[in-house]
Every structure is written in C-alpha cells, then in structure tokens.
Amino acid sequence: MNTALILLKNEGPAGLSMRKVAKALDTGPSSLYVYVANLEELCAYVLDAGLAAIERPDPGEGDWKARLFDAVYAYLKVLYEAPGLAELALTTIPVGPRSLELTEYILQRLYEGGIRAAAAAWGVDLLLLYASSVAFEQSSRDRKGTTLNLLAASYRSIDPQRYPLLTSLKEEMLSGGDGPDGGKERFRWGFESIVQGILRHNE
Template sequence: MTNKPTRTVVSRRARPAKEPLSKELIVETALGLVKSEGSSGLSMRKIAKALDTGPSSLYVYVTNQQELSAYVLDAGLAEVTFSSSDSGTWQSRLLDVLDSYLMVLFDAPGIAELALTTIPVGHNSLGITEYMLQQLNEAGVGATSAAWGIDLLTLYVSSVAFEQTSRNQVGTTLQAVKASYQSLDAKRYPLLMGLREEMTSADGKERFRWGLEVILQGILQRKNEV
C-alpha cells in the first residue's frame, strides 16, 4: 500500500497581512508608478493591481483620477527644497527654489506632465507658492504682479522640465537638433542659418537660468503696473 503524499495546509492567518488600504498608501503607490512609468502609471487599474485590490476600492478614498493626480503631484513636490530666509538675497532664494523645482520634475517625467495639467492645491504645492510670494513681496512687487508672476515662473519651469524629459524619452539629442539647422535652406531661412550656432548654444542650465532672469526682470519692471 503506497502512502499518499501529504499536503501542507497554510492557514490564511499565517500569510503576511496586507497593509490596510488608505489614501496615503494609494498616493504613495501611484507616485511610485508615475516615477517609473511616467503619466501612464497613473491608471486606476495599474494602481489597484499594485495594491492587490480592485479599481472600485480606490474610489472609497479618492473621488476621481483628477483628485488623485493632485495628490500625486503634491507628494512629488515634497522633495523641493527651500533656502532659509537669511540665506542670500530674495532673488537668489527665488531662483534656487525654482532650480530645485526643475530638478524634482526632471527626475520624474510623469510629475513634470502633472505639473502642466493639474491644479496644484496640496500643502507642498501651496508651500512653494507661499515661499515664492514671500520673495517677491520682499522685492516690493505688487499683489497682482506677484500672483501673475508666480504663475508665469512655474509654468516656464514645468514646460522646460516636460520638454526635456519628453525629448529624453524619445531619444532626441542636441546633435540631432543641430543637424536639422545645418541642413536648412539659407535662402528661405537666412536668419535661422545666421543664428544656427546660437540656437543651440550653452548648456541647459545656463539657458534655463537666463529664461528665469528674463521673466523676473519683466515682473520687476511692471511690479506695480497691474
């Protein structure tokens, strides 16, 4: 008589317990997916799969994908750093926080896209805006100019980050851009041909800072006009 193989029964109680579902866990999981997969990671189905649950379970904690996007953007912006109020000038503090903002978006392409398409209403987002308004207030910029100026500065930073990360994803290099200018018809595009070196000159950080300073000078020139 042969012995039947024994089966080991594993009690459900012996399995590792899943972390209870919560808004914080959903946002943390979604942020990780956005960082690794870009904006395509911000899918209720993907997030639910990563959490070993169903998409409908997520709606207990977030109203819709738009609300989740705002939470994820705000969580990503937690990494933006600020200089202390007694560090440097108001202008250097403002430019430094915008540099940090760019780096956070650049390191996570999906966050850069969210920054362009999502209304920033979380504590981290509002904290960044408050800090920048403090710097413009110190410079004597009026209320409307400061409010509109902050909008313009953050839009510029988000656009630069999204453009660069998108180019990296599709493999567009600076050499390819330069080559396209070299092949232009000089008769049709005389000014472009004459400035083809300048069009791609300097590194990205230098051009980025130049753009910020140009916008900032415009804000200062019209600081009390609107």
C-alpha cells in the same frame, strides 16, 4: 500615494490610473474612491507627494532673487528627475500642501523684491509654468532617447537666403546646454527675463 508615485516614475502618466493603482494595492478601483473623489484628485496628491523632494533655500540666505531662482530651479530638477512628474505638473491643478508651500515661498520672495498684488500672483504662475515646461521638454527627450542632433543638422543644411537669421544664429540657437544642469545658464536667462518683465509691470 507612494504606490501611485512609484507607478508614475516607472510607467509615466500612462501608469497612473485608478485601475492600475488599485491593482498595485491588491484591491478594487471602487475602494480608492473612499480616499479620492476622482483621477484628477489622485493626480493632485501624487504630484504633491513628488514635490516632497524639493529643498527650498533658507529664507535668511542670499538676496530675494537668488533664493527665488534656487527655489524655481529646485522645482525644475525634481520634475526632471522623476519621469512623468513634469507632465503631471502641466496638467494637474496643484492643491496639495507641498504645492501650496512652494507657491507661498515664491510669493514671499516676490514680495521681498517689492512685487505686489496681481504682478506677484500672475508672476508665480508664470515662473512655475516656465520650470515645468522646461522639465517636461527635457525629460521627454531623455525618455525617448531624442537628442538635438537632428535639429543641429537641420540648421546646418538650411538655405541662408531663405533663413538668414537662423543661419547666422545657428550656434546660439543650440547653446546653453541640455538637461537641467547642463542647461542651467539658459534656464537662468529665461528666469531673469521673466523676473525683469514682472518688475517692469509691477502695478
């Protein structure tokens, strides 16, 4: 899996194919089917290998919500820092042991907060989807060299009569920073909004 993970980091998802992995291992694609059933299973194992870098907070430190945020944010950073991993997280069913351990950890924190049954099960899915989508957006912009300058220029030039709210909120629309650390405040706001919604619908 390390070879496939290196290919993913160097080439993105396009580098993750049975043919390319086999070539890097100096073997034929058919030999890989001894270890994995198909490309989907290979992707699941590669994603799991990448998640080994996540450092989960000690369960005994801080309150449940602080530890929950730290775990979800650690997941975001790992996806962001390994090009291609965020896209893989959005398109791959996470079945490896590290994926399951992360899910179990988040469920434990939700249970500590009094969130049970369907609210916890659906909540963990929503939190991981939020983190992976933010990581994918930011890492994709970095890979393409895209900045928010174009969007900022668009907001400055729009017709205030047609878009009165966009005009009045143009600074706020772009606030909160960029990248995982620069955007931590904005990410925390989204996290809090999701958690409060889960608590409100905890039935």
